[in-house]
Amino acid sequence: MEPPRGFWPTLWSFLRFLPFFFALLLLGIIKGLLIFPWTCLIMTTGNSALILGLWPVHAVWTYYCLIRTKQLGPVLKLVLSIGVCVALFVWPLAGILGSIMAGIVYGFLAPVMATFDAVGEGKSSQFLHCFVDGTWSTIKGTCTVVRDLKDLLFHSYFSIMDDLHLQSPPAGKPYEIRLLCLPGALFVGVLGLIIDGFMFSLIALCKSPIMLFKGWKRLVQDLIGREGPFLETACVPFAGLAILLWPLAVVGSVIASMLSSIPLGAYGAVVAYQESSVRLGINYVLSSVSIFDEYTNDVLDMPEGTCFPRYQYRKKGPTPSNSFSRPASFQRQETENFPRATSFKNSMQDLNPFKLLDNLFSECRRHGELLVAEGCITREDIEEAKLGKVGQGVLSVGLPAYVILKALLRSAKADVSGILLHDGSEITSDNRPKQKIFDWFFDPLMVIKDQLKAENFSEEEESYLCKLVLLLGDSERVKNLTSQVPPLNERKRAEINAFARRLQGITKSISRYPTAKRRFDGLVKSLSEELEKKMGISMSSNGSSHMRRIRSGIGRMLSQKSMGRTISIQSEDKGEEPANDVISPV
Template sequence: MEPPSGFWASLGSFLKFLPYFCGLLILGVIKGILICPWACLIMAIGLSALILGLWPMHVIWTYYCIIRTKLVGPVVKLLLLIAATATLILWLIVGIPGSILAGLVYGFLAPIMATFGAVGKGKEKPFVHCFVDGTWSTITGSCTIVRDVKDLLFHSYFSIMDDLRLQAPPDNKPYEIRLLDIPGALLSAACGLILDGIMFTLIAIYKCPVMLFKGWKRLIQDMIGREGPFLETACVPFAGLAILLWPFAVVGAVLASILSSIPLGAFGAVVAYQESSLKMGLSYVVSSVSIFDEYTNDVLDMAPGSCFPRLKYRKREDSSHGGSLSRPTSF
């Protein structure tokens, strides 16, 4: 995108707006510092009480529903019980610190957002709203979050587990795992984790300078022309902060690309299991590098396609692999 016409006029308008922006930002930060402890206290106490109070019920009902369900066979039940145990323990460990962190983030950012939103179009007495907005609404918003989480943990969770317990399998035959295909699937996953981890890292590092300079160019052009993320007044502080923190965003994108190699590489196990073929699983591992390279080219507006090979990793392109499990006869 080229800079808009009237460059100096747009730049002058931006410089005139800069003092208002700084004033609103300082006011929003002050409000955030004052409101944050109370919002954090409400969310930390409320969410922690929900997590601790409902955790024993979640444990008992989860085990009961998995054991009683007729949808899966004994091997899958055993795996589900192991996974459920790890998830429940992790939920207890992460949930309480996460509720405190969520309260801090919400209590600090909500008043800042409300302060910039107070000067938007259609607001009467914007000067008063700059001081009032984001104070009591943040407190009530914290209570709303606690209530919504309560509905999720108390009503939605038990409803989902009841569906698992009461749902009958098709043809009254439970789903089960084919044990003979497990070694090939594990080998495909291991190869995928190694190859994708190395190649995704190299591709991400190679393309990170392109993302850095293209992102800076686009953000600066939008800042001068008051377009894109700078169009709405409430988004101006975060858009301006994005220019300063864009290198960290690039580093985060590189790390995210490296981390994405874990699920994408491990998916080779799913392909090998679904196709009952180690060759197909390894073909997917090789093709996933090409898929990732082509995707990053599209995101960064680079030359389409990829220099890496893309092999055929499905025996039938039109086959449906929605059910990754099979019948007990697979034993």
């Protein structure tokens, strides 16, 4: 909806909007008050049971993996053992308190947001949805949070610890710490906590009045003009509450600034240790005050620069200057009026990493059904995944890596700057999600895409790479696959194996994402149904390895190009001779 232009249309729109806003806000608050006790109860009970029930297992297994790992030296193991002890002591308390707060906040705010979202443009039966939306969906969302935490504590934790326990150290040399550098690093860390704690608090307190009045001015202007956070209906209640509660937001910012001095000041110990210099560590402590002052100037749209000095705190690197790049999120065009804001909701959807995860598993389902029909994914793979076994990882790791490789090959052939998805959309460095965790996956995949483009593999080599990525965890099938591909020289074979291992490593990291396990379970169920439909196989619920009789009396031969594996399938009719179906897993 286009916001009105001009004083009188804007004033009339504002006065007409106020009763509508307060009615929806009141309804949302009532729904939130009715829902949040249940969400708090569900989340607190479920998460607490998981945290406390698994705490002994996590404690024992963490120390076992820490002691047995070959990636860490003895001194580093001793230091980490102390840190792990503190973390294990704090984790139950922090997890339970966080669950209580999350249950209250989510249970109250989700119905309020759903109430305003129900009257958005293009929605039907708006009056009914104002009362219904955000009730049962919030309860289900709370249960989903508990399930994701269960997957995180069961699947992700043990996967990470297995890597620590089983993998060999890089270059055969374990990580270790230098004992002689520890006293100086500890001294710098304590000094950083004192200096940065005092200076950050002083700077935040001095600039808090500026933040208070500038925030009020901008929010009131956006409210009158229906711009900025007031442009989207779903965001109106929170933007309206921000005007009333803005002083609390300022107080919270001051407290957050004080708390931020703890990790930033303590990081001076890391600098002193890395550079083996107490002087450079102190230089960082003093320079961090300058960095914080410049950053707050940019956030508050104040003149750039700072009166605090900036010192060189790295032996190698550019000389620091007093220029500090303004964050893109705070840049603003200087016009006569405040610029119109883009659709906040659409921007969130376009950059939502969960949508990309949904796209990944949608492609896994599409390719998985094709691979099931071809026999590349077998009954044993699906049964193994249904039982939650790690096994060969053909479904849990191989299939997602196969899909990602297909996207990278498609992008390399199309010569695009980003990653081209199946639906034609492209993920680039500009529109990708800005979360730091996404950088761990996106940047390495872009490097692999460029390397694939430079290699310019033939069709046979691409086919071999795709099958190798899918089956890398199954040594028997990989051995048979290798014997059937065209002859490759040692260099080319080593490059293809390196690509496959790197893609599977990245995919294994993606599988630890909190929501990945839940989506993966849905994928396994879909492929199990597809296997029954395509091949007439009824999967047993307890994961037994036998095959039920074929219902329609199928007696034809299913042969594929690659290695064959013969299984005997009895016909449904007792007097009929058994038929041999050759199902190729590749």
